[in-house]
Amino acid sequence: MTTNILIGGVGGQGLVLMTNIICQGAMKAGYDVKSNDVVGLSQRGGKVWGNVRFGEKIYSPNISAKQGDVLIATEPLEALRWSASLKDGGVIIVNPKTMYSTPVQQEKAEYPKEEIDALKDKYKVIEIDANEEAKKLGKIQVSNVIMIGALARELEIPIKIWEETILENVPPKFKEMNISAFRVGYNG
């Protein structure tokens, strides 16, 4: 069986590292794994996305429409955007902190709040205020590790593997903070 994880957010939010950690965790758990990292501009502020697929044997790194199991969205509009890639009833883990895109900022478009709220009718939406939780822990940068914690609860990969993987990917002086962040996400 293949597990398809999507990651959507805004350029600069650290999606590349998040994708990398999920891939490494899946590999350590014994799965074959492929991912797409952000393809395109390195600039901040635009929509960015990636995905991870793991299972016994993975050929394509791409996830087709309505094939995703879990969507991690670091911003609500991006949750809406990538929800089309999810299976009906799939899981959305979303950070509720909104970031206005240019059309919204320039008042050419409304931020689609109602459509975002309606995602709850079709999917299992888990909202986790990772920015605020991360600030409580001391650094906003650990918000993505909180999101990975929330993801871990939806998967069958042992916690030990996740913690080991996270430790390998963060600076030594922030190890404890990152483990705390993971647990905040995992314990919900």
Added chain:
Amino acid sequence: MAKDKKVLTGNQGIAQGFYEAGGKVAASYPGSPTVEILDTLSSYQGVYSEFSTNEKVALEVAIGGSFAGVRSMAVMKHVGVNIAADPLMTFTQTKTLGGFVLVSGDDPGLASSQNEQDNRFFGKFANMGVLDPADSQESLDYTKQAFEISEELQGPMMLRITSRLCHGRSIVNVGERKEVAPKETIADSDDSYCMIPPASKEAQFFMKERLDRLKSYAYDTNLNKLEENGSDTLIITSGLMYNILKEVNPHVDVWKLGLVYPINEEKAKEITANYNKVIVIEEMMPFIEEQLKLMGIECEGKKYFSFTGELDYGHIAKGLKEAGILDVVNELDSTTTDTVERPPLFCSGCPHRPVFDILKKSKTKMVIGDIGCYSMGMQHPFEQSQSIISMGACMGIVKGMSKAFAMQEKQEPLVALIGDGTFFHSGIPGLINQLHQQGDKENITIVVLDNRTTAMTGGQPNASSGLYTKKDDMKVSINELAQSIGFDRVKELDQYDYDETKKIFKEELAHQGLSIIVANGPCALKFKMNNPHYYVDPSICIGCRSCIKTNCPPLKMKEYEGIEKKKSFIDKDMCVGCSICAQVCPVNAIKQSGEEAKGGA
């Protein structure tokens, strides 16, 4: 062994392959999708790597490594090969000494490029073998094998990769580095590397004979694999397309090519003779299809698959249905919901922001842009750039336009906008050319946005970085360079001083003749601007949106409690304290907080 397994991107796979192959000299110019290859190599011991000033120089550095007998690699995005084409087309006539690999990062779908050229054709044009890996393991393996082939045949090899392969991750078995003894360098009595007649004429025959040897090699190379399932249909494909085809999983036989040029004619005929139908699946141009058709092999490809964009599961399934190979295909649903767009924008604190705000207010009609972050200035809300063509092109274009305008008695001010990376890359020859037959009827303002880094590709150092950081070694002052070339009207400014910048722009745009403005605000992202944040006092704000029009990410209009009209608001988590919003505010409603800076990344 489990400990030797890693998850790597295709780019990292190539870097690791170069390292394991005993590669010694690698040079590149940063361009998506291949930037990470050199970024990765810079951390390996025993490898010399550099980001050169442009792709031509990078290629020449790698040629030098090869001439000195060591395994060498040049890395660039597809359009970079255009810049490097001059040395490439001549170098490939010579006998390669140290193994030589050119990595070309193609970009089907133009995720971050100005065109979609298919560089497999460039490989063929330059008489090189072309390899096309399908995942990170093959990226590593093919890099190593490319060096083997290169040294065996004394010829250069191209590794053609695509954006999705470059950035995609998969599991790789990582090995040890194997040092390779340097080959002999050019003998002092040997004039066969001086590519003027008669040596260059003789080289044609060597090149032809070498390609014939490569064709023989292609007959039974391990790079090409035939998968037989007892079908009477054969699909010929390569690279990532193979993996996507496997996902679609039609009941067909598959000939997967790792070496896409040259294809051995005898082998291709032997294999295809066993099938009723032959279909070619490849992105962009019909490269494999044309080779087969020239051999007289009946096949179809582009009849069913798009000439442009990436080919994903849905595209391949749909094409195979049209080709009569699949019966039922699901609708080609979109992977995204149609909702509010989120285009990229200048970062919080970006020094380009005040420049574009001022240009917009100046109502200059003709701004000729160039390649870099500032390309985004053509988007809403700034909409400043009437043309963006290629690296450094703004310099020549404004000159031609100014001459043509002068002949029509038009007095239109022309602005050429160029960043520091692009200026050093290929802007300088165009700048010098401005001095030739300078007239007195032209009004040209050249604006160099010198943010001290190649920002768009992630902040690689360039020739002006050393003016700003201790660890970078090149300290070229664009101001001094321009003056020494012979331009007497050069103004250097700090665009975070908004009013002064506006004043200078007004003067220079009005000036009849050629003037140069060097705006030296450093990249806010690379050099981590981190000042105390600003905030809006809603009781003073008049809701005029002057700040909003600067398009800075933390700004938005908001309904405050007890206030009827919307007023501006700054998200303090995103503000880096550049002050531009406060400077454009006509009523001083935006103030800096007394809070400490928030700690940054």
